[in-house]
Amino acid sequence: MADTVEVELIVIGAGVAGCTAALYAKRYGLDVVILDKGPPGGQLMTVSLVENYPGFPDGITGVELGQRVRQQVENHGVEIVAREATSIEPYEDGRWLVHSADGDYLAIAIIIATGVFPRSLNAPGEKELRGSGVSYCATCDGFLYRGEVVAVVGGGNTAVEEALYLADICKKVYLIHRRDRLRADPHISRQAIERENIEIIWNSAVDEIAGQTEVESLRLHDTQTGQERLLSVTGVFIAIGTIAHTDWLVGLVELADGFINTDIHMQTNQPGIFAAGDIRNTPLRQVATAIGDAAIAGYSAYQYVSRHRGQEYGDYPEPGPAAAEQP
Amino acid sequence: MADTVEVELIVIGAGVAGCTAALYAKRYGLDVVILDKGPPGGQLMTVSLVENYPGFPDGITGVELGQRVRQQVENHGVEIVAREATSIEPYEDGRWLVHSADGDYLAIAIIIATGVFPRSLNAPGEKELRGSGVSYCATCDGFLYRGEVVAVVGGGNTAVEEALYLADICKKVYLIHRRDRLRADPHISRQAIERENIEIIWNSAVDEIAGQTEVESLRLHDTQTGQERLLSVTGVFIAIGTIAHTDWLVGLVELADGFINTDIHMQTNQPGIFAAGDIRNTPLRQVATAIGDAAIAGYSAYQYVSRHRGQEYGDYPEPGPAAAEQP
Numbered sequence: 001m002a003d004t005v006e007v008e009l010i011v012i013g014a015g016v017a018g019c020t021a022a023l024y025a026k027r028y029g030l031d032v033v034i035l036d037k038g039p040p041g042g043q044l045m046t047v048s049l050v051e052n053y054p055g056f057p058d059g060i061t062g063v064e065l066g067q068r069v070r071q072q073v074e075n076h077g078v079e080i081v082a083r084e085a086t087s088i089e090p091y092e093d094g095r096w097l098v099h100s101a102d103g104d105y106l107a108i109a110i111i112i113a114t115g116v117f118p119r120s121l122n123a124p125g126e127k128e129l130r131g132s133g134v135s136y137c138a139t140c141d142g143f144l145y146r147g148e149v150v151a152v153v154g155g156g157n158t159a160v161e162e163a164l165y166l167a168d169i170c171k172k173v174y175l176i177h178r179r180d181r182l183r184a185d186p187h188i189s190r191q192a193i194e195r196e197n198i199e200i201i202w203n204s205a206v207d208e209i210a211g212q213t214e215v216e217s218l219r220l221h222d223t224q225t226g227q228e229r230l231l232s233v234t235g236v237f238i239a240i241g242t243i244a245h246t247d248w249l250v251g252l253v254e255l256a257d258g259f260i261n262t263d264i265h266m267q268t269n270q271p272g273i274f275a276a277g278d279i280r281n282t283p284l285r286q287v288a289t290a291i292g293d294a295a296i297a298g299y300s301a302y303q304y305v306s307r308h309r310g311q312e313y314g315d316y317p318e319p320g321p322a323a324a325e326q327p
Numbered sequence: 328m329a330d331t332v333e334v335e336l337i338v339i340g341a342g343v344a345g346c347t348a349a350l351y352a353k354r355y356g357l358d359v360v361i362l363d364k365g366p367p368g369g370q371l372m373t374v375s376l377v378e379n380y381p382g383f384p385d386g387i388t389g390v391e392l393g394q395r396v397r398q399q400v401e402n403h404g405v406e407i408v409a410r411e412a413t414s415i416e417p418y419e420d421g422r423w424l425v426h427s428a429d430g431d432y433l434a435i436a437i438i439i440a441t442g443v444f445p446r447s448l449n450a451p452g453e454k455e456l457r458g459s460g461v462s463y464c465a466t467c468d469g470f471l472y473r474g475e476v477v478a479v480v481g482g483g484n485t486a487v488e489e490a491l492y493l494a495d496i497c498k499k500v501y502l503i504h505r506r507d508r509l510r511a512d513p514h515i516s517r518q519a520i521e522r523e524n525i526e527i528i529w530n531s532a533v534d535e536i537a538g539q540t541e542v543e544s545l546r547l548h549d550t551q552t553g554q555e556r557l558l559s560v561t562g563v564f565i566a567i568g569t570i571a572h573t574d575w576l577v578g579l580v581e582l583a584d585g586f587i588n589t590d591i592h593m594q595t596n597q598p599g600i601f602a603a604g605d606i607r608n609t610p611l612r613q614v615a616t617a618i619g620d621a622a623i624a625g626y627s628a629y630q631y632v633s634r635h636r637g638q639e640y641g642d643y644p645e646p647g648p649a650a651a652e653q654p
Contacts, residue, residue, distance in 0.1 A: 020381045020615065027379055029513035052354055054347045054618050055382055055392055057399040065382055072384040186356035264591075265610055283592055284626050288347065291381050292619015299611050 003103050007033050008305045010098050010107040012085045015042025016066060017277025017290040017297075018113035019073040024298025025111075026076045030305055034073070035100065037084035042066065042115045043242070043278060044287060048139045048165040053287045062139065065287065088252055088273070094308070096272060108308050109272045109301040112249070112260065113294065116242035116278040116285070121153060125209035126238070133215025138162035138237045147171050150235040151218055153206055159239035160184035160192045166237065167198050174231060175200045178223060204229070209236055244279045256281045266297035272304055330430050334360050335632045337425050337434040339412045343371050343393060344604025344617040344624075345440035346400040351625025352438075353403045357632055361400070362427065364411035370442055370569065370605060371614060375466045375492040380614045389466065392614070415579055415600070421635070423599060435635050436599045436628040439576070439587065440621065443569035443605040443612070448480060452536035453565070460542025465489035465564045474498050477562040478545055480533055486566035487511035487519045493564065494525050501558060502527045505550060531556070536563060571606045583608045593624035599631055 011022045014036035025032045044050070047062030056065075070080065083100040091097045091106055098105040118136035120126060126134055135141040138152070142165060150170050152163045155177035161184075163175045175192060180202050182189040192198050201220065207228075208219040218231045244258045253268040254261045259281040266274045276297040277290035338349045341363035352359045371377070374389030383392075397407065410427040418424045418433060425432040445463035447453060453461055462468040465479070469492060477497050479490045482504035488511075490502045502519060507529050509516040519525050528547065534555075535546040545558045571585045580595040581588045586608040593601045603624040604617035 016381060023379055023381065024615075027512055027514045052350055052622070053382065054343060054350065054396045054399060054621075055380065055387070057395055057402050060382070068384050069381045072381060075384050185354060187354045284623050286622050288351075288618045288622035290619075291615045292617075292622075294381075295379070295613050295615035295619075296611050 004097075004106050005033070005103065006106045007031050008107065009033075009109045009111065009301050010035060010085075010096075010105050011111045011113060012036075012098070013042065013113035013115055013277070013279075014038075014070065014080045015113060015115045015277065015290075016044050016069050016287055017042075017115065017279075017294040018111070019069045020291045020294035021111045021113055021274075021276050021298040021301070022078045023073045023076055024295050025301050026073070026078050028299065028302035030302055032078055033105070034078060034080045035083045035085050035098070035105070036080055038082050045137070045140070048161060050287060085248075087248055108305045109274065111266075111274045111276055111294075111297045111301055112253075112268075112279060113275065113277045113297075114245065114279055116244050118238065119241045119243050121206060121209075121238050121240060123206050123209055125211065125215075129209055129211055129215050132213060133211060133233075133235050134209060135235065135237050136239070138165050138239075141235075141237075142166050142169055145170050145235040148234045149232065150174070150237065151176055151231060151233045152237045152239055153177075154239035154241070155179060155181075156183045156239070156241065157185055157188065158241075160188050162237050162239050163192050163198050164188065164195065167195050171197065173198045174233065176204050176206060176218070176220065176231075177202060178205055179203065201231075206236075242278070242285075246279065264296075265300040266293055267300060267304075272301075272308075274301055274304075331424075331433050332360070332430065333433045334358050335434060336360075336436045336438065336628050337362060337412075337423075337432050338438045338440060339363075339425070340440035340442055340604070340606075341365075341397065341407045342440060342442045342604065342617075343396050343614055344442065344606075344621040345438070346396045347618045347621035348438045348440055348601075348603050348625040348628070349405045350400045350403055351622050352628050353400070353405050355626065355629035357629055359405055360432070361405060361407045362410045362412050362425070362432070363407055365409050372464070372467065375488065377614060412575075414575055435632045436601065438593075438601045438603055438621075438624045438628055439580075439595075439606060440602065440604045440617075440624075441572060441606055443571050445565065446568045446570050448533060448536075448565050448567060450533050450536055452538065452542075456536055456538055456542050459540060460538060460560075460562050461536060462562065462564050463566070465492050465566075468562075468564075469493050469496055472497050472562040475561045476559065477501070477564065478503055478558060478560045479564045479566055480504075481566035481568070482506060482508075483510045483566070483568065484512055484515065485568075487515050489564050489566050490519050490525050491515065491522065494522050498524065500525045501560065503531050503533060503545070503547065503558075504529060505532055506530065528558075533563075569605070569612075573606065591623075592627040593620055594627055594631075599628075599635075601628055601631075 008031040011018045011034045044062040044066045049059040051059040087099045149172045151174040153176045166173045203223045204220045210217045220229045260275040274297040276293040278285045335358040338345045338361045371389040371393045376386045378386040414426045476499045478501040480503045493500045530550045531547045537544045547556045587602040601624040603620040605612045
């Protein structure tokens with residue numbers, strides 16, 4: 001075990017949920033390390049302006065909020081290590097062993113906060129032209145398309161927010177949506193519908209992303225009439241939802257549709273393993289809900305570690321939600 | 328019903344939970360009003376420096392954070408009405424009727440976010456000398472005791488935070504606690520124990536707050552030995568926990584130890600009545616958890632109103648999210 005680092009708590013993921021959970025745990029006195037596969041930030045980095053995170057009356061960019069939260073946890077002396085956790089297994093003394101390509105960690109408790117990632121369209125050309133006109137983040141790549149004609153695929157909050165953001169810098173933005181109404185919040189849907197240089201293409205699906213070395217056009221079909229259409233664009237932003245990368249957790253923690261089930265203390269079905277933020281099976285995925293989750297996860301991990309700290313980890317008592325409720 | 332104001336959603340309480348819930352509901356297109364008995368702010372106003380609310384790496388005062396959140400909800404066009412809700416009853420058409428001394432409100436949904444209030448010591452002299460040396464908020468009243476000798480009663484986070492705050496401005500601070508160890512988080516407990524001008528009086532209870540027109544001394548007894556002691560102070564800050572004022576809700580919503588039970592959607596046992604923040608039966612009461620709750624409550628209220636809007640309430644107008652989503 002020479003190469004194994006021993007800590008009380010490992011937080012996996014340095015997005016807003018992971019940083020908040022670590023902040024809380026650290027303030028409760030835990031020895032905590034954050035592992036993050038990088039680059040920094042999580043989903044928040046893709047949000048141009050966060051208007052509904054309380055405390056910023058004029059809104060704040062996702063990038064800035066992410067940086068401020070990282071700064072805050074670092075100010076508290078928590079180290080963010082650039083390593084990807086690849087598997088978790090029970091250790092013989094009741095602790096958990098977290099593997100990464102660059103070394104192992106042994107921890108009493110773990111908080112999983114790895115968030116969600118953009119879903120692929122799985123259209124021909126998407127993979128080939130990724131980074132050459134195909135993007136999953138308007139805030140990250142939008143400036144490359146200044147003055148050009150681009151498309152956003154999707155109809156939810158992210159798609160509409162990206163279309164609005166791109167409309168400020170591009171000549172024209174097509175918003176391609178499979179249905180005849182947007183799923184996004186009314187507040188921003190209205191803005192997109194009224195914006196002059198956004199054209200919403202209803203009831204349409206993308207069959208192919210075409211281009212030699214860079215995106216040149218999209219081939220669509222109307223889902224009602226079947227009619228095909230070729231759309232000339234130099235960039236396409238795919239915003240058709242998110243998925244949680246939880247394949248590596250199958251068989252370890254209970255999942256529902258790929259998201260992690262927890263109790264109200266954020267504990268999974270495995271004692272000592274908690275989850276927080278977008279990766280949880282939860283009714284709403286927002287910065288506000290992620291940090292609420294994370295504060296509870298940090299507190300629950302502290303309670304769990306306090307009970308097990310210095311007990312030699314031999315006779316592991318029967319933890320879980322009921323026990324976690326004890327003061 | 329001439330004097331009755333009809334809205335889609337009433338939020339009761341303008342603390343951080345109430346404001347966040349209203350912010351979310353408003354952004355979802357609901358017609359929402361906040362009722363608040365005032366003065367503004369909630370428990371947050373009593374916190375000198377909030378260091379664990381993500382987004383403020385150097386911390387932010389409770390007063391400033393409260394003001395920023397109010398500003399944010401007002402920027403979104405939500406009105407905060409200075410009225411105290413006194414009772415809620417079912418209306419004949421399935422909506423809820425909220426009474427206040429100055430008029431009634433009829434709403435499809437209600438979010439209760441009235442928070443918690445300081446608990447009384449119930450010691451002789453406490454009531455008589457309130458405002459004359461007896462305080463429940465160091466951040467509010469501490470400056471009145473600059474350079475003086477004061478006491479804080481309690482051993483939890485609030486008590487220790489208040490002692491630390493007062494130690495910066497007072498000559499000496501006694502921290503009187505019934506037990507032999509602090510309940511507060513280790514992070515701040517350590518600071519209090521190490522601070523030179525804080526003296527912790529362990530295992531002690533306050534029997535009387537004495538003084539003619541202002542606090543002059545405290546009479547204590549040692550809970551182990553029974554020995555009495557007189558402590559000369561000019562101010563005493565009582566920080567022995569909080570209670571929720573839910574008497575007016577008994578028989579309407581399900582309570583547990585005075586706190587409101589909800590499901591994961593923040594809905595109470597009454598359809599259309601939601602709760603958020605400190606007033607909820609919840610494992611942790613923090614700004615972070617309050618806003619997490621509140622975002623979900625706002626979203627759930629929006630879903631509830633969307634389902635019921637224009638269906639059963641006669642000539643209830645039709646606009647809002649559903650209509651706005653149409654091209």
